[in-house]
Amino acid sequence: MTTRLGTPPGQAASPAKDTAGAELLGAAVTYPARGRGTQPVAAVADVTFAARAHEIVALVGPSGCGKTTLLELVCGLQQPTGGSVTAAPAVLMPQRDLLLPWLDALDNAALALRIHGAPRAQARERAQPLFAAFGLEGFERARPYELSGGMRQRVAFLRTLLSGKPLLCLDEPFGALDAITRAEMRDWLADALAREPRTTLLVTHDVEEAAVLADRIVVLTPRPARVRAVLEVTLPRPRRVTDAALVAVRERALEALRA
Amino acid sequence: MIGALLILLALAGAWEAYARLGDVDDFILPAPTQISQALWDDRSLLWHNLLVTAQEVGLGILVALVLGAALAIAIHLSPTLRRSLYPLLVGSQAVPIVVVAPLLIVWFGFGIAPKLAIIALVCFFPVVVTTLDALAAVDPEQRKLLRTLDASRRQELRWVEVPAALPGALAGAKIAVAIAVIGAVFAEYAGSSEGLGNVILQAIPQLETARAYAAVALLAVLAIVLFALLALAERLLVPWARPHPERSRA
Numbered sequence: 001m002t003t004r005l006g007t008p009p010g011q012a013a014s015p016a017k018d019t020a021g022a023e024l025l026g027a028a029v030t031y032p033a034r035g036r037g038t039q040p041v042a043a044v045a046d047v048t049f050a051a052r053a054h055e056i057v058a059l060v061g062p063s064g065c066g067k068t069t070l071l072e073l074v075c076g077l078q079q080p081t082g083g084s085v086t087a088a089p090a091v092l093m094p095q096r097d098l099l100l101p102w103l104d105a106l107d108n109a110a111l112a113l114r115i116h117g118a119p120r121a122q123a124r125e126r127a128q129p130l131f132a133a134f135g136l137e138g139f140e141r142a143r144p145y146e147l148s149g150g151m152r153q154r155v156a157f158l159r160t161l162l163s164g165k166p167l168l169c170l171d172e173p174f175g176a177l178d179a180i181t182r183a184e185m186r187d188w189l190a191d192a193l194a195r196e197p198r199t200t201l202l203v204t205h206d207v208e209e210a211a212v213l214a215d216r217i218v219v220l221t222p223r224p225a226r227v228r229a230v231l232e233v234t235l236p237r238p239r240r241v242t243d244a245a246l247v248a249v250r251e252r253a254l255e256a257l258r259a
Numbered sequence: 260m261i262g263a264l265l266i267l268l269a270l271a272g273a274w275e276a277y278a279r280l281g282d283v284d285d286f287i288l289p290a291p292t293q294i295s296q297a298l299w300d301d302r303s304l305l306w307h308n309l310l311v312t313a314q315e316v317g318l319g320i321l322v323a324l325v326l327g328a329a330l331a332i333a334i335h336l337s338p339t340l341r342r343s344l345y346p347l348l349v350g351s352q353a354v355p356i357v358v359v360a361p362l363l364i365v366w367f368g369f370g371i372a373p374k375l376a377i378i379a380l381v382c383f384f385p386v387v388v389t390t391l392d393a394l395a396a397v398d399p400e401q402r403k404l405l406r407t408l409d410a411s412r413r414q415e416l417r418w419v420e421v422p423a424a425l426p427g428a429l430a431g432a433k434i435a436v437a438i439a440v441i442g443a444v445f446a447e448y449a450g451s452s453e454g455l456g457n458v459i460l461q462a463i464p465q466l467e468t469a470r471a472y473a474a475v476a477l478l479a480v481l482a483i484v485l486f487a488l489l490a491l492a493e494r495l496l497v498p499w500a501r502p503h504p505e506r507s508r509a
Contacts, residue, residue, distance in 0.1 A: 075407045092407040094400050101499035102422040111418070112408040143499060163408050 020053035020088045020166035020199045022074050028082030028224075029069050042224035043069045046083070049218045049227060053166070054197040058210035060253060061220030067203040070225065071169040074201060088199065090167040095175045097156040099144035105155045106131060106140040112163035130158050134192060150181040154188065161196055168200045174209070183241075186212055190238060207253040211246050212239050219256040229256035289469035294476065297469035304458070305470075309477050311454040315371060315443045316485065319378025320432055323439070326379060327386025328428040334387070335394040335420070352384050356442065360449035374446040374454075381442040386431030393427025394420055426500035429493045433486055440482045455481075 029044040043066040051057040059067050072078040075090045091112075099108045106124050107114075109131070113123035124140075131137055136154055144152055153173055160168055173189070174182045186209050193200060193213070204210055210217045217231040231252055239246050271291040277283070278290035285293065298305065330348065334340045360377055367373035397420055405415050447456025455474040462471040494501065 072403075075403075077403055077406065090407065092404055094404060096398075096400065098398060098401050098404050100401075100418065100422070102497070115405070115408050115410045115414055115418070145499060159408075165407075169407075 021051050021055070022085075022087035022090070022167055022199065022201065023050040024048055024070070024073070024083065024085050026083030027070070027073060027080045027085050029066070029073065029078065030081045044073075044080075045224035045226045047220070047225055047227055048083075049216075049230060051167075051199050051201060051216075053199055055215045056193060056200040056202060056213055058202045058204055058214035058217045059220060060204060060207055060210050060217055060257065061225060062222045062257070063205060065220050065223045066225035067220065068171055071171050071201060071203055074167070075169055088167045089165045090169050090201075091160050091163040091165040093156055093160040093168065093170045093173050095172040097144070097149075097152040099152055099155055099159075101144050104141045104143055105136065105147060105151075108144065109155050109158040109162060111159055116164075127158065127162055130161065133195070134158060135188070148181075149177050150185050153177065153185055157189065157192065161192075161198070166199055168198045170200060170202045172203055172205070174206075175204075182206075182209075187238075189213060194237060207250050207257070208241055210253060211249040212241060217249070217253050219253060228259060229253075231256070286466040286468045289472055293469045294472045297467075297473040298476065301470055301473065305455070305473060305477060308453055308455050308458050308474070309481065312440075312443050312447070312456065312478070313481055315374040315446070315454065316378060316439045316481065318371070319375045319443065320382055320435060320439050320485065320489075322375055322379040323382035323386055323435060324428055324432045327383040327431060328390050328424060330383070331387045331390035331394060331428070332416075332420070332424060335391060335424075336416075348384060348387060351380070354380070356381055356445055360445050364446075364450035369450055369452065373449075374443060374451070377446040377449075378439050378442040382432070382435035382439045385434040386428050389431035389434070390424045390427040393424050393430075397423045426493065426497040429489060429497065433489045433493075436485045436489065437482050439485070440478050444478065 024047050027044060027047045028042070031041045031043060033040045047070060049057065059070060061067055069078065071092060073080055073085045074087045075092050076087075077092070099105075100111070103111070106127055107120070110118075110123035110127040113126060114120065118126070128140070131140055134154055134157075136151065136158070139147060139151060144155070147155065157170075157173065160170075174185045177185060190213055202210070202213060207217075211233060214233055217233060218227055219229040219231065220226065221228045231249065233249055235243070235245050235249070241247075275290045275292060278285075278288050278293075289297075330344070334345055356377060360373075363373040363376055367376060401419055402415055405419060410418065443454065444456035444459070447454040448460055451457045455478055458474045459471045462468070462474070
């Protein structure tokens with residue numbers, strides 16, 4: 001039930017040599033100047049952290065600090081301009097669900113299977129048990145616009161899970177939801193990841209969400225992102241937001257953010 | 260619908276009064292009652308020619324829809340085509356169809372082919388523009404997401420862009436309906452043996468003005484019916500593009 005302030009940036013955390021992890025070593029992203037009179041923009045300055053297999057690592061930082069850029073590095077959607085990024089095959093779950101409106105919920109969840117060549121019936125058959133397991137039974141044929149925000153995020157998460165990739169990059173997955181649904185979804189995600197363990201990078205600006213879900217919280221500075229602190233969270237699961245130890249973790253994270 | 264009928268009745272009433280009481284000859288401005296009479300008297304002639312024109316316009320719009328959507332997707336995919344072909348398409352809309360139509364008839368003959376070419380030429384452009392707008396509205400995040408799901412460029416097209424383009428193409432076809440009808444009349448004027456345009460062309464020198472107006476009324480009805488059919492196609496094919504009531508399920 002202890003938390004400790006992790007290794008500061010530079011002195012690398014334990015490397016993720018396993019095939020399901022991710023490791024950033026001094027990763028930096030600088031966008032070139034856009035024409036005369038403008039300066040190159042540094043989005044990420046010097047970020048070092050690692051996620052081992054089946055670990056949940058939360059990236060917490062002020063808005064616009066380059067968290068999304070970090071996930072895009074891990075997903076291979078961008079290349080670092082400095083340092084190195086080593087990661088297992090990763091899949092992105094963005095803040096907005098981005099479900100395809102022309103597909104029903106089950107087809108949306110099974111999208112990755114279809115892309116990998118599975119016929120429709122087979123893809124739906126494989127996605128079906130997850131629908132039942134994750135509280136979506138009966139909504140297989142619903143169109144995305146017929147679902148509530150929370151349910152759409154569940155479908156989006158199943159789509160992420162069914163990609164078969166060992167590393168999930170969740171970019172403020174509940175950022176667009178109201179507070180009540182958000183808390184509900186946070187617990188749902190904790191439960192889902194307990195049942196289907198995956199290495200997970202979770203970008204959020206909600207320290208409570210980070211404290212409930214993560215094994216490690218990486219606190220980032222304002223743009224350009226640097227690692228300000230790494231908090232190991234060794235609390236047992238399931239965690240409750242009202243637990244004193246969890247409140248303490250939250251306080252430390254907030255303190256690190258304010259520093 | 261009721262509103263449209265009321266407006267139509269009011270206009271017809273005013274027209275009737277003007278045509279009867281005003282100092283206008285029948286063969287210049289027949290009254291609505293005379294036009295209705297012509298509609299009834301010439302019903303078999305008009306019906307036969309309506310079917311001919313409807314077929315031309317329907318197929319012409321279909322050609323424009325397929326051609327316009329295909330061009331839009333090609334332009335969307337290739338910056339080179341956007342720079343080179345798009346300006347030419349804009350230019351093609353300045354071609355005075357009245358002048359070119361007779362040439363096309365000489366080229367393609369008296370059959371349906373030149374009519375389709377003319378209708379497609381006047382109709383494909385709105386389809387290209389609205390389809391390109393729909394394609395540009397595709398969320399770039401959506402494509403990033405698909406890439407992390409291992410989608411190839413072709414698969415991005417198949418899963419995201421083509422379905423997104425469909426409502427755009429249909430919206431363009433709705434815009435094009437009215438000019439499609441005018442295009443058909445031009446094409447029939449330029450050379451034909453049947454169709455409502457041909458009826459008008461024959462009726463005016465014969466001073467059968469009421470019959471010509473009856474044909475015009477049928478052209479208007481044709482445009483309305485085609486528009487409604489496209490709206491129906493929209494509802495059936497792209498139900499997601501319709502504004503939907505606020506979700507109630509939590």
